[in-house]
Amino acid sequence: MQNVMGRKAAGHPWFHRLSRGGLVARGVLYLLVGWLAVRIGLGDGGGKEADRGGALQTVADNPGGSFVLWLLAAGFVGLALWQFSEARYGRPLPDGDSAFNRLTSLARGVVYLAGFAATVAFLLGHGGTSSDQQSKTYTARAMAEPGGRWLVLAVGAGFVVWGVVSLVNAARRAFLDELKTGQMNDEVRRRIVVPLGVAGNAARGLVGGAVGVFLAYSAITFDAGQAKGLDGTLREFAGTPAGRWGLVAVAVGLLLFGLYSFCEARWRKVEAVPDTRA
Template identity: 65%
Template sequence: MTANVAGTGSGGLGRQTAGHPWFHRLSRVGLAARGLLYLLVGWLAVRVGMGEGGGREADRGGALQEIAGRPGGAVVLWLLVIGLAGLALWGFSEARYGQPVPDGRKARKRLAAFGRGVVYTVACAGTLAFVLSSKSSSSDQESKSFTARAMSEPGGRWLVLAVGIGVIAWGAHQVWHGASRDFRQELKTFGMDQRVQRTVEALGVVGHIARGVVAMSAGVFLAYAAITFDPGKAKGLDGTLRELAATPAGPWLLIAVALGLVIFGVYSLCESRWRKVEAVRS
């Protein structure tokens, strides 16, 4: 009797929720929302590289402003809020029950899923705040503000350095994830024909590598800010992308990486169709 009651308690209810088809659909809506954001951020970055930025920053805030200025933008913004909430819940469910991939119940996989849940919770909250106020802070301002606040606390400099190193490590993992095609285990490749599978894999390789390069660059700026004890050195997504244009390769490197982010956006849309989102069975 006790076992049956426990099975229908919060743990059993949580697993039932994570395994419900509507929860799967919500996760897929979230992947599509992520794809839309990357498409817009990449497109804005391409325009910056071509000298046609139009005042928009190449980050989530700039993407939200772009959507808000279009017909039906309010509806799309609310769908983004719902989708990002779905991604956050999906991340936390995989942290609780494991990912539907080999070794998906190992601690490192669950920790990665939990981190994803936290990131998308923050993104969802920021998007909701924009919808309610029509104001969005710059990613550069947010990064500098976080760095300054952290460095004002005892040991905060080392915390910022640790976060920077962590972002670099995550970016390096994304590059490896793409170059090794390890992401294929996350997809329902059995549901694709050969041509579609080759196309999706190519998108995944390029998209993950571009995403990783941007993350590693942002992590370097954050770590450098900690080492030099200068919060002004920290960069958000927009600032990181613009710094690529200051390299010897000029704006062409920015445009190349920006196109990679666009490609990751397309890959995310493919994930909304073929990603494994079902909860691990007990």
């Protein structure tokens, strides 16, 4: 009975609207982070960090900011519930009910739930710590526990694998499998959705993989100070041979992923997998 009721709730149109609203919230967050990173790359960071905290502070500094932040928090709840429903009932993809796909959705749900918690904490005045400091603090705490060093290494490796998979899927345009491409006209798909999806997912994978590299390195060297959050990772791109333009290029990619998220809000398959059991 609970399974039937849960599947019915996951298939309700309002649940789908909540999921799509969450994708809009994700897009807004990436646009803000990308814009802050562009400004840092151009030498005008405005004192804000290119991470979730900096993005939330940017919203809070504007009229009606608190209201918008509550909307973003609600959006992350929608994302978390949607991913947990996919973990429970499967994703609307070929082989979407496999253990791998379910675990992937579960992991995403946990990340989005953490995003909700971080947004609420910021609203309640407890979100002043930067992503870099948080990463160093949590890494140090983990490595102080028995086996914690290996846990940090595993998490770092997981980020690296996720980043590589994201890059490969961007190149293969595998993200189109998650979209209702039949509802797009050919011009929109070729000129808007595909370019945004390729560039945005590639930049997201590149940044996520880099975060994983720093985490893994901190575990290998047993030095929590080597771990970096989103802001610190992005700034490292300015230290590459491409200089600040390397950071700007990655930042623009995050901006494009924010725009791609709006495409997902319109065309993403968010319906639960039908129950085919007799």
